[in-house]
Amino acid sequence: MTKIVIIGGVAGGASAAARARRLSEDAEIIMFERGQFVSFANCGLPYHIGGDIQERSKLLLQTPESFLARFDVDVRVMNEVVSIDRHSKQVTVRNLLDNTQYSESYDFLLLSPGAAPIVPPILGIDNPLTHSLRNIPDMDRILATLRDNQPTHATVVGGGFIGLEMMEAFHQLGIQTSLVEMADQVMTPVDREMAGFAHAEIKEKGIDLKLNVALESVEHLTESNTLKLTLNNGDQFETGILIMAIGVKQKLN
Numbered sequence: 001m002t003k004i005v006i007i008g009g010v011a012g013g014a015s016a017a018a019r020a021r022r023l024s025e026d027a028e029i030i031m032f033e034r035g036q037f038v039s040f041a042n043c044g045l046p047y048h049i050g051g052d053i054q055e056r057s058k059l060l061l062q063t064p065e066s067f068l069a070r071f072d073v074d075v076r077v078m079n080e081v082v083s084i085d086r087h088s089k090q091v092t093v094r095n096l097l098d099n100t101q102y103s104e105s106y107d108f109l110l111l112s113p114g115a116a117p118i119v120p121p122i123l124g125i126d127n128p129l130t131h132s133l134r135n136i137p138d139m140d141r142i143l144a145t146l147r148d149n150q151p152t153h154a155t156v157v158g159g160g161f162i163g164l165e166m167m168e169a170f171h172q173l174g175i176q177t178s179l180v181e182m183a184d185q186v187m188t189p190v191d192r193e194m195a196g197f198a199h200a201e202i203k204e205k206g207i208d209l210k211l212n213v214a215l216e217s218v219e220h221l222t223e224s225n226t227l228k229l230t231l232n233n234g235d236q237f238e239t240g241i242l243i244m245a246i247g248v249k250q251k252l253n
Contacts (some may be wrong), residue, residue: 002027005091005104007081008112009033010042010135014062016110022072029073030104032093034080035134040064045139046162049146050169058232059117084109117247124218130242133162142241149225151240152176157215158245159186164198166243171205178208178239180215180231182246210235218242 002242004020007030018033029051031038037047037170039062047053083092090103096234114122117132119125124155129149131142154170160180161183170177179186179202186202186209193205202209219228 001085003107004029004103004110005106005108006031006110006112007091008114009038009075010040010112010114012112012114013110014039014067016112017067017073017075018071021073027155029071030074030106031067031075032079032081032091033075033077034096034139035135036077038067038075038077039240040136042135045136046165046169049166050143050172050252052172095156117244118247118249119244120246122215122218126221126226127141127218127220127227129220129225129240130218132244133166134248141249142243145241146173149240151226153178153239154241154243155180155182155227155229155239156243156245158243158247159183159188159189159211160245160247163243163245166245167202167207172191173205175240176206176208178210178211178237182212182214184212186211 002024002069006017006029013031017029020027022030023202037060041059041061044053044059048056048059053059064077067073067075078094078096080094081091081204082094089107090105092101092103094101101252117134119132129145131145132138133142153176154166155178157180159179162178164186167177167179185192186198187195214232216232217230221228226240228236228238230236
């Protein structure tokens, strides 16, 4: 019997597991995911924060139990692959719940670990009011900050898709919002003329659009539980929540 091991259980890994099952009814398929969730709608995370997707459960497309029942795939969440032995065709896995390790053999190995948010080494960036958005736990932490602190101002750094979606989510929640982008336009892959339409719409909504400027430092003001942001042009302002959305980098599972 062919044994297929998949590292990573979100969009790529889950799709590969389902496809592998369609191609072979007999293969043994094991999918490792170091997080708590598999096959969730990561594109929908900002829309749940903003209220367009009301129910959190709508983001969870599959569970380990449903994957097993539907595709006969052994899904092991909170299990991190820490090493690969290509010669013996084995992976070493750490169970993150009890910190034990074990080995699993394979005939075919598929890597789909995804990406991790880029958080540059900005002074003061490590604080409880600064977040990135990549998965369900990230979303839950952002919602907890909104619920517990009820900020009146939010700042998003990065004018890509996630940054624009989070900007829109905060605007829909009635929170005054600033968008900081180091380039001279949002959505840098698109033509400047197209970006110009986006700039006009952003400004028409009353959002503070800051182009050609970068975040230089962050100071957590504990008395007010806000952040004082300093930009590289010398401007300073306070905000109640900061979202870093400047891109992603490859990660290893």
